[in-house]
Amino acid sequence: MDYPTVECGRDVPAVSNEQGRNYTKASDEYALMRDCDANSRLTAQHYLWKNLLGYLVHPDIPMHGDDLKVADVATGNGIWLQDLAEDIPLSAELHGFDISLDQVGPRPWLQANIHMHTWDIFEEPPSQFRGFFDIVHVRLITFVVRNNDPRPVLKNLTKLLKPGGYLQWDEVDAIGCSIKTVPGVKAENLDALFAQLNRRDT
Template sequence: MEHEAYILGRNFSANARLNLQYFLWKDAGFSLHPSIPANVENLRVAEIGVGTGIWLVDLARYLPPSAQIDGFDIDLTQCPPKEWLPSNVAVHKIDCLGPLPKHLLEQYDIVHIQLFHLAVHNNDPAPIIRNLLGLLKPGGWISWGEMDYSTFKIIRTEEGNDVEDNLTALLEMIGTLGGTRPNWTADDWPIRLPQFFEENGLTNVAVNNRPFPLELLPFQLDTALMASEEVSYKALDPMRNGSGDRCRDLIFKVFQNRQKLAYNIGRLTVVGQRPSQ
């Protein structure tokens, strides 16, 4: 995704939001899908779109010290300084959606990508899958995680039965960028990732789809409101049509009822293996 197309923030509050999102996603789950063999020596792992680098740092604590973990992004400003990263973690400024440098081809046992929804065009992740396949050694694994918006559901407490649902309107505004594009949150391609994987030659496809436990819904809502506010300033305000203000008004109304109304959604992870031959 080109730098100019990134509609979320890159400041300290965006960093905090990304880190909270990561730990909420991982709660009662995993850093790597359990079907992926990771307790092996000299493992090479790549992450595409590192954000703050939190996954890289966290994963390094669970893998053998001989593992080499590389992160690729077109913007590394949200990451820790390179000299503060674990010794087996490195980050690199590379656009992995474009042609890949030859020295990276077939070098990795595992390629991880997560929350990349905004970079997928025309409901078709196949071009990205094909590009990432180039990074994998024969027998290597791809792991792709996305929020499953097909499972989006408003959740109310008893006190919230009569509360106006401003959340759905907010999701519509963010998903369509104020009505200027098709609603990316209505795309169903994440739940079709197993099909996309198989069509592109991946085998041993496995799926994990976990909703959030009720006690984490307010925290998950907080991250959604933070992301929505980032979009309101970075993408909607430049339109100069009042959509940024309308978005922030919805955010305020949703937050007022934070203890009465929230939403749940699936944390979807799909993994597949490149054949050895």
């Protein structure tokens, strides 16, 4: 199947500088940076997450079949797909979706079976991808969920799945997190961050 090609990492929006960091001025509500440091964060975060879980795709999800189709939604820099592509046949189709592809490297850097697409998870999925995927993966998106209601996102993610397909949603339990500091050392900023996260989850 032919898919629209996307020149990843091209035509990046105007760059702004705040607090000594350059970042793109994309027209979305993404609160984090999209610069080299952010790419490094996404890559490190990916390998830490993989090490913690011990897998990319949950072991109970079947990964066989020559026509396997996998989506990574909120793909960021595409590191999850790139890592997955190393372990599965080239016949598998891997698709990354994000509201902005500014953090994805140039097309020649991606494996041939990886395709990137711009898509806002709050909008209807593209018609050609409804009921298309065996596996849909998403990770660490609760901070963009609107009105503390994941149902619109969940509805759109499940529309991507074939009947009997699998949704793997990896997330942090911010409520169950705790901060352990050195006795006598103040961590006011961390305390404020977790207090804000906990308020948002209630």
